[in-house]
Amino acid sequence: MKVDGGVGLNLSTVGAQAAELEEMGYSGVMTAETAHDPFFPLLVAAQNTAKVQLMTSIAVAFARSPMTLANIGHDLNAFSKGRFVLGLGSQIKPHITKRFSMPWSSPAARMREYIMAMRAIWDCWHEQKPLEFTGEFYTHTLMTPFFTPTDTDYGAPKVFLAAVGPMMTEVAGEVADGVIAHAFTTEKYLRETTLPALERGFAKAGKSRDDFEISYPAFVVTGQSEEELREAEVATCKQIAFYGSTPAYRPVLESIGQGDMQDELNRMSKQGRWDEMGALVTPDILKEFAVIGEPETIPGQMKARYGDVVDRTSAAYANIPKDKRLAIIRELSS
Amino acid sequence: MKVDTGINLDLHAIPDAVRTIEAQGYDGVRTAEMNHDPFFPLLLAAEHSEKLEIASSIAVAFARSPMNLANIGHDLNAYSKGRFTMGLGSQIKPHITKRFSMPWGGPAAQMRELILAMRAIWANWYDGEPLQFVGEHYQHTLMTPAFTPNDTEYGAPKVVLAAVGPKMTEVAGEVADGMIIHPFSTQAYIDSVTLPAIEAGLAKAGKTREGFELSYSCFVVTGRNEEEFAKSKVATQERIAFYGSTPAYKGVLDSIGMGELQGELNAMSKQGRWKEMGTLITDDMINAFGVMGEPQQIAPEMLQRYGGFVDRTSASFPVSNDEQRAAIIEALRVG
Numbered sequence: 290m291k292v293d294g295g296v297g298l299n300l301s302t303v304g305a306q307a308a309e310l311e312e313m314g315y316s317g318v319m320t321a322e323t324a325h326d327p328f329f330p331l332l333v334a335a336q337n338t339a340k341v342q343l344m345t346s347i348a349v350a351f352a353r354s355p356m357t358l359a360n361i362g363h364d365l366n367a368f369s370k371g372r373f374v375l376g377l378g379s380q381i382k383p384h385i386t387k388r389f390s391m392p393w394s395s396p397a398a399r400m401r402e403y404i405m406a407m408r409a410i411w412d413c414w415h416e417q418k419p420l421e422f423t424g425e426f427y428t429h430t431l432m433t434p435f436f437t438p439t440d441t442d443y444g445a446p447k448v449f450l451a452a453v454g455p456m457m458t459e460v461a462g463e464v465a466d467g468v469i470a471h472a473f474t475t476e477k478y479l480r481e482t483t484l485p486a487l488e489r490g491f492a493k494a495g496k497s498r499d500d501f502e503i504s505y506p507a508f509v510v511t512g513q514s515e516e517e518l519r520e521a522e523v524a525t526c527k528q529i530a531f532y533g534s535t536p537a538y539r540p541v542l543e544s545i546g547q548g549d550m551q552d553e554l555n556r557m558s559k560q561g562r563w564d565e566m567g568a569l570v571t572p573d574i575l576k577e578f579a580v581i582g583e584p585e586t587i588p589g590q591m592k593a594r595y596g597d598v599v600d601r602t603s604a605a606y607a608n609i610p611k612d613k614r615l616a617i618i619r620e621l622s623s
Numbered sequence: 624m625k626v627d628t629g630i631n632l633d634l635h636a637i638p639d640a641v642r643t644i645e646a647q648g649y650d651g652v653r654t655a656e657m658n659h660d661p662f663f664p665l666l667l668a669a670e671h672s673e674k675l676e677i678a679s680s681i682a683v684a685f686a687r688s689p690m691n692l693a694n695i696g697h698d699l700n701a702y703s704k705g706r707f708t709m710g711l712g713s714q715i716k717p718h719i720t721k722r723f724s725m726p727w728g729g730p731a732a733q734m735r736e737l738i739l740a741m742r743a744i745w746a747n748w749y750d751g752e753p754l755q756f757v758g759e760h761y762q763h764t765l766m767t768p769a770f771t772p773n774d775t776e777y778g779a780p781k782v783v784l785a786a787v788g789p790k791m792t793e794v795a796g797e798v799a800d801g802m803i804i805h806p807f808s809t810q811a812y813i814d815s816v817t818l819p820a821i822e823a824g825l826a827k828a829g830k831t832r833e834g835f836e837l838s839y840s841c842f843v844v845t846g847r848n849e850e851e852f853a854k855s856k857v858a859t860q861e862r863i864a865f866y867g868s869t870p871a872y873k874g875v876l877d878s879i880g881m882g883e884l885q886g887e888l889n890a891m892s893k894q895g896r897w898k899e900m901g902t903l904i905t906d907d908m909i910n911a912f913g914v915m916g917e918p919q920q921i922a923p924e925m926l927q928r929y930g931g932f933v934d935r936t937s938a939s940f941p942v943s944n945d946e947q948r949a950a951i952i953e954a955l956r957v958g
């Protein structure tokens with residue numbers, strides 16, 4: 290199982306941060322699109338590393354034209370000598386229309402077309418195929434030599450797609466090179482909903498599971514003392530409760546027979562009772578979402594539980610010292 | 624007059640290139656959006672230089688959401704400690720709709736709104752103004768703390784706009800911090816169309832010419848010897864002929880009474896007679912579009928003709944002698 294680590298978006302420090310993660314044995318460094326451009330830090334990271342994959346996890350696809358994203362993807366992959374992974378997510382409608390002033394409709398169908406549009410553009414650039422992409426949401430029919438990159442040694446980057454629901458997950462299986470599962474995923478949901486949806490996508494595209502990566506960041510509850518463990522447990526329960534209050538994630542709770550809890554959490558969130566919400570997440574529920582134990586037990590537990598499904602993970606292990614983190618990364622990666 | 628130079632988009636070559644350019648005394652570097660992202664090279668240019676101003680010249684505005692551009696502009700300006708200028712251009716409709724799959728409205732009105740939208744976003748980030756931008760082409764009404772940059776020390780970058788026609792030029796005067804005059808411009812066109820349109824735009828916004836930065840990269844024909852000079856002249860003739868064949872630029876040829884040439888050049892371009900087209904460009908025309916002469920004549924001539932209204936140039940000086948080129952740059956900068 291590969292282990293990826295997040296880097297911040299501070300352009301002055303990200304180079305050293307990425308180099309440190311590479312040194313520690315991480316397989317990839319990841320940026321999330323929050324208050325800054327998610328690609329700039331990876332350009333800096335590329336200069337400061339030689340082996341790690343450079344990943345967005347995620348960049349907001351619908352905030353951009355497939356053409357600008359194809360260009361960014363090409364450039365980062367060429368500059369990093371094939372180490373870029375373009376991780377995409379849909380975001381939600383209000384952010385696309387009201388923050389980015391971009392169109393939103395049928396997200397799974399639109400995302401499918403989006404990724405296919407990028408692939409058509411890359412085929413045009415890298416394999417001299419004519420650009421004739423006419424979809425329902427995107428049209429790309431004009432390309433001239435002047436606008437065609439010529440540094441094609443490393444071709445297109447890999448494209449990963451963040452997905453929770455079965456439709457988006459199926460799209461990931463069909464048109465992406467990997468899926469980024471949400472941390473708010475139970476083992477049952479992963480096996481009973483995510484995997485079958487991916488399989489349907491693979492079947493549509495005639496792909497095999499071997500050509501595809503499943504990334505799952507798993508909640509990890511760990512600590513070096515009872516007290517630290519307890520603290521981590523409380524924090525994780527709160528996070529689970531926060532995600533659980535989102536109506537769109539109800540099916541995840543349903544996977545463990547806790548669908549009703551969504552209503553309760555949603556109600557409490559509207560009353561601002563964030564601290565209390567965590568108490569609804571019982572130890573049994575927590576176990577469904579998280580791997581729990583002392584640092585030494587984590588890799589074994591992760592492998593036993595997810596080794597047959599998950600190709601890469603990205604837990605932070607933030608509250609344990611660096612030497613133990615190193616040991617976890619080494620053991621997970623081996 | 625400040626002097627800038629273009630950098631190409633090969634990311635691997637940027638660090639060395641900008642160090643050399645900075646040592647040569649240039650004020651800034653600029654990228655054009657062609658077959659690569661135009662912002663990545665500027666990030667590396669900022670990292671590997673100390674003082675150079677960095678600018679896109681131009682990035683295709685309508686290919687992007689104003690929010691994306693606002694974010695990119697913020698990040699490049701913060702990282703370069705205030706050295707970034709976002710140069711925008713409209714491109715033409717087929718490229719926006721068929722290459723980028725993005726909407727094209729009336730270009731001048733859409734551009735005006737795009738720049739105002741970015742400014743509304745920046746005002747939200749830097750001054751805590753509520754984000755309530757509801758325009759005809761762009762709507763931005765949602766912003767939360769998680770998406771708000773907090774490294775606000777350097778604020779918004781300057782925004783400059785490339786324009787040829789009077790409408791876009793007026794928009795530049797009204798909402799931009801500067802304008803990029805197209806190289807295919809004659810003194811007569813600048814005097815009769817460009818400058819009055821800028822003034823009209825400035826007046827609309829209650830601004831003065833003070834602080835509004837005009838960039839103009841006239842054609843320069845020169846060389847350290849006969850051979851170099853001849854080569855430079857032919858290349859310039861061909862470029863002028865190429866631009867002149869574009870129907871949208873007929874107004875520029877009209878400014879020197881050569882409007883009819885546009886039809887002829889256009890017909891020839893359709894027959895692929897590019898080399899021949901250049902031979903139609905006379906010395907008088909070259910002089911209308913730029914300066915021609917010995918290397919030591921270039922800077923004085925440019926300063927005399929353009930010094931009164933041009934703040935920066937990225938004209939290229941085709942002399943193979945480094946010292947001669949450095950002398951031109953220095954003479955222009957000293958003004």
